Amino acid sequence: MANTEKLVEQLVTKHGVCRNSLLPVLQGVVKEEHFLSDVAMIAIAKALDLSSADVYGTASFYSFLDTEFRGENIIRICKTITCKMKGKQKIVEVLEDHLKIKEGETTRNGKFTMLAANCLGWCHKGPVMLVNDDVYPELDPEEVVEIIEKYC
Amino acid sequence: MVSKKFKRVDLIFECKGCEPISVVKKALQMTPDEVISSIIESGLRGRGGAGFPTGMKWKFAKEEKSNDKYVICNADEGEPGTFKDREILDIVPNKVLSGMAICAYAIGAKEGIIYLRGEYNFLLKPLNETIDKFNNSLSKIGLDFAVYIRSGSGAYICGEETALFESMEGMRGEPRNKPPFPTKIGYNGKPTVINNVETLVYTAMIINIGVDEFKKLGTNDSRGSKVFSVSGDTPKAGIHELELGLNVADFVKEFGDGDTKAVQVGGASGFCVPRKQFNETIIGFEGIPTGGSMMVFNSTRSMYNILNDYLEFFAEESCGQCTPCRIGTQQLIKGIAAVKKGDMPSDYLDQLMKLTDTMKIASKCGLGQSVANSFSSIVTNFREEMIY
Numbered sequence: 333m334a335n336t337e338k339l340v341e342q343l344v345t346k347h348g349v350c351r352n353s354l355l356p357v358l359q360g361v362v363k364e365e366h367f368l369s370d371v372a373m374i375a376i377a378k379a380l381d382l383s384s385a386d387v388y389g390t391a392s393f394y395s396f397l398d399t400e401f402r403g404e405n406i407i408r409i410c411k412t413i414t415c416k417m418k419g420k421q422k423i424v425e426v427l428e429d430h431l432k433i434k435e436g437e438t439t440r441n442g443k444f445t446m447l448a449a450n451c452l453g454w455c456h457k458g459p460v461m462l463v464n465d466d467v468y469p470e471l472d473p474e475e476v477v478e479i480i481e482k483y484c
Numbered sequence: 485m486v487s488k489k490f491k492r493v494d495l496i497f498e499c500k501g502c503e504p505i506s507v508v509k510k511a512l513q514m515t516p517d518e519v520i521s522s523i524i525e526s527g528l529r530g531r532g533g534a535g536f537p538t539g540m541k542w543k544f545a546k547e548e549k550s551n552d553k554y555v556i557c558n559a560d561e562g563e564p565g566t567f568k569d570r571e572i573l574d575i576v577p578n579k580v581l582s583g584m585a586i587c588a589y590a591i592g593a594k595e596g597i598i599y600l601r602g603e604y605n606f607l608l609k610p611l612n613e614t615i616d617k618f619n620n621s622l623s624k625i626g627l628d629f630a631v632y633i634r635s636g637s638g639a640y641i642c643g644e645e646t647a648l649f650e651s652m653e654g655m656r657g658e659p660r661n662k663p664p665f666p667t668k669i670g671y672n673g674k675p676t677v678i679n680n681v682e683t684l685v686y687t688a689m690i691i692n693i694g695v696d697e698f699k700k701l702g703t704n705d706s707r708g709s710k711v712f713s714v715s716g717d718t719p720k721a722g723i724h725e726l727e728l729g730l731n732v733a734d735f736v737k738e739f740g741d742g743d744t745k746a747v748q749v750g751g752a753s754g755f756c757v758p759r760k761q762f763n764e765t766i767i768g769f770e771g772i773p774t775g776g777s778m779m780v781f782n783s784t785r786s787m788y789n790i791l792n793d794y795l796e797f798f799a800e801e802s803c804g805q806c807t808p809c810r811i812g813t814q815q816l817i818k819g820i821a822a823v824k825k826g827d828m829p830s831d832y833l834d835q836l837m838k839l840t841d842t843m844k845i846a847s848k849c850g851l852g853q854s855v856a857n858s859f860s861s862i863v864t865n866f867r868e869e870m871i872y
């Protein structure tokens with residue numbers, strides 16, 4: 333059995349065969365594979381006895397349940413007004429320059445995807461970004477590259 | 485109306501009553517009805533934004549006959565400018581859990597769920613450890629109630645209580661019609677109390693310090709204190725617990741940078757208060773209520789950019805179920821851009837304000853309904869900035 337299908341099977345066993353498990357299962361796949369491939373969504377649909385369109389329709393509602401290819405590490409930079417006021421644009425520029433991608437894109441080696449996010453809940457310590465689940469408040473353009481290097 | 489003086493309070497983060505269980509034990513010595521009447525009498529209103537009387541909510545849920553009831557802690561905190569729930573869950577999670585347990589005892593629920601936004605996943609590990617210990621202690625004192633966490637996935641609208649239930653039931657986070665209210669038909673169709681993180685802590689503190697002590701704080705309409713998330717052009721950005729009922733002028737005296745032009749009270753879905761209204765505007769249910777978001781702007785900031793930012797936020801986070809909200813948010817962005825560019829005359833702004841009025845009446849949930857708040861308060865008070 334392919335890895336993805338095995339993963340789905342494990343997750344469904346853990347969370348139970350019911351509609352209420354759909355989000356935890358989707359989240360579990362994203363945690364391992366960074367996005368939801370067609371293979372994953374079809375496997376989930378089968379395991380939970382749903383239509384794959386329903387699984388896709390639900391997943392695509394949520395910005396953290398990506399249905400497009402994503403890199404191994406997902407960088408989310410807060411774009412809300414208070415982070416803008418604290419200089420988030422400079423952070424974006426430094427990262428774009430370093431990773432050679434624009435916001436919304438994935439590096440060619442598949443290591444990083446850089447996305448903009450709505451308020452991350454650190455307005456008093458902006459600018460802020462998430463790398464996967466890790467949070468980095470009070471970002472400084474000088475140190476942001478160092479942070480990213482840790483994930484290479 | 486007379487406002488209260490600026491006063492710092494320390495109920496949420498101080499550590500008296502942090503000891504897991506002690507306050508729950510105290511509640512268990514009362515009857516469920518006594519617990520509920522204490523919360524009603526305290527005058528506590530929800531701290532998540534809508535301000536519904538907490539005790540009444542618990543009473544309605546208690547009156548429902550059902551073997552399955554739920555207590556849900558709303559930790560989806562997504563309103564721009566709010567970050568206090570994260571801090572509360574990080575620093576005093578036991579107080580939140582105690583509030584949930586007290587509610588469970590009062591209404592007769594066995595299951596408690598914290599809906600934690602995906603942006604706060606870094607809290608999962610420590611929080612789960614605290615929850616395990618707490619659940620253990622509960623079973624030792626014989627309360628049949630256990631808490632677990634469900635994670636969100638980056639959708640602001642899932643903070644709306646019925647969208648949150650939909651999300652937990654494996655659906656798109658689309659708000660339901662109300663009524664029926666969650667206390668009757670909530671998660672899994674069962675009676676559910678859903679409260680904000682901070683509200684739950686205050687319920688525990690009311691049991692801990694007593695109703696009379698709590699009632700000494702605040703005003704008739706806004707009892708107690710509140711945790712404010714202060715950000716923007718301020719030397720004191722951060723979390724501050726203050727007595728309710730102060731006016732914006734006193735707030736600005738404490739938190740402004742000497743050049744404050746406006747304060748956005750209540751985040752993107754709240755109101756923008758311009759300098760000329762600082763004195764007369766009370767922060768609380770008799771004036772402008774807030775979930776805690778206080779963004780301070782000084783005279784270097786463009787109010788056009790700020791409004792545009794809020795509108796983009798709404799357009800992205802609208803669940804898309806109802807046309808006035810889905811299309812309205814997009815048209816507002818285009819509309820203010822057209823006026824700014826000179827493609828449309830300035831009185832087009834009045835037409836846009838009418839559109840927000842329509843959205844207020846015709847939208848299904850608080851998201852679409854509250855776009856008018858920031859839109860009209862910014863456009864009315866900073867009209868010249870919208871045009872030139």
Ligand SMILES: Cc1cc2nc3c(=O)[nH]c(=O)nc-3n(C[C@H](O)[C@H](O)[C@H](O)COP(=O)(O)O)c2cc1C
Pocket residue numbers: 529530531532533534535536538558559560561562563640641642643644645646678679680681683684849850851
């Ligand atoms: C668009 C929208 C987003 C909301 N987000 C939150 C939230 O993140 N946290 C919260 O506690 N309440 C939020 N609410 C309010 C909830 O629907 C609900 O009123 C609240 O959780 C009730 O708790 P309380 O009475 O303790 O305030 C939101 C409401 C709307 C309309």
Ligand code: SF4
Pocket residue numbers: 641658659801802803804805806807809810847848849850851852853
């Ligand atoms: S008002 Fe907006 S967010 Fe609320 S249900 Fe309608 S479309 Fe969805």
